[in-house]
Amino acid sequence: MADSSEQAQETGGQGCLVAVNLDESSIRRSTPDIDHERAVAIYDLLEDNRFQPHGIEGGAYALSLSIQEQRLVMDIASPEGEAVTTFVLSLTPLRKVIRDYFLVCESYYEAIRQASPSRIEAIDMGRRGLHDEGSRILRDRLDGKIDVDHNTARRLFTLICVLHWKG
Template sequence: MAEPQPPARRLVAVLFDEASIERGTPEVEHERAIAIYDLLEENVFDPAGAPDGPYKLTLSIVENRLVFHVADEGDGQLITHILSLSPLRKVVKDYFLICESYFSAIRQSAPAQIEAIDMGRRGVHDEGSRILAERLEGKIGVDHDTARRLFTLICALHFKG
């Protein structure tokens, strides 16, 4: 387990811009809440050029772009970064497909097959995390685990139920 990040370079809140992100089913909202909880439990979040945190992150989707609004604890806007969702589109789609296969396999497949599908699922998840970390490079510093948790959250934002 990694050492907790000092409060100066970490997220303490993640919010969604309700105007740009659709509400989901109760199950989808539950998955989003879990993704936020996991992210807030342990993260490294270091926006380039921003004063020390801790930080609040508001995510929105505007014109097919993911927008990171970073604020301080008092809600003072510090920095905004806009990322195209295009580089993540294929890996998010692949991740959803393999998750469907995984949940189907849990109900009817042998443990060895479930394990193989789960390894594939983790590989696709790692690919998405890597792409996200590359897209954030020079903008927001994140470690591998934070990139994974952010990717999970981005997937949860796309899931409509």
């Protein structure tokens, strides 16, 4: 993995995430599938992302995500831990897509274990569609606050879902 200065250069001076932390008190007991999704999302996010808070010079950022009072709290800091800014977003616009995404994911994980390849593919297409919808809504919610690209929004949506997992 590139260090923060290398990654900032690779993104053309745009901001990027170099660390992502999920509030452990926001995470409930999960399944191995959910733990795997979380690890992959964080790994992929740190490998390639665009994350630039508005009104703040480009650079590298550490992001901490938590759910507090049914709101997403995004604490943004420097890689050294110095606070930069905090955004608090209502999750109401994402609630339905998150609920639907969980239902489809449960069907997907079950299908992997016993369904035909064509059935798995059909469920996965629905899962990806909901994931895209969730990431689009997230990008709309971040508009004017934080610039993110499509892939960054998708991975952040995955992490928001991990924080919502009820187990």
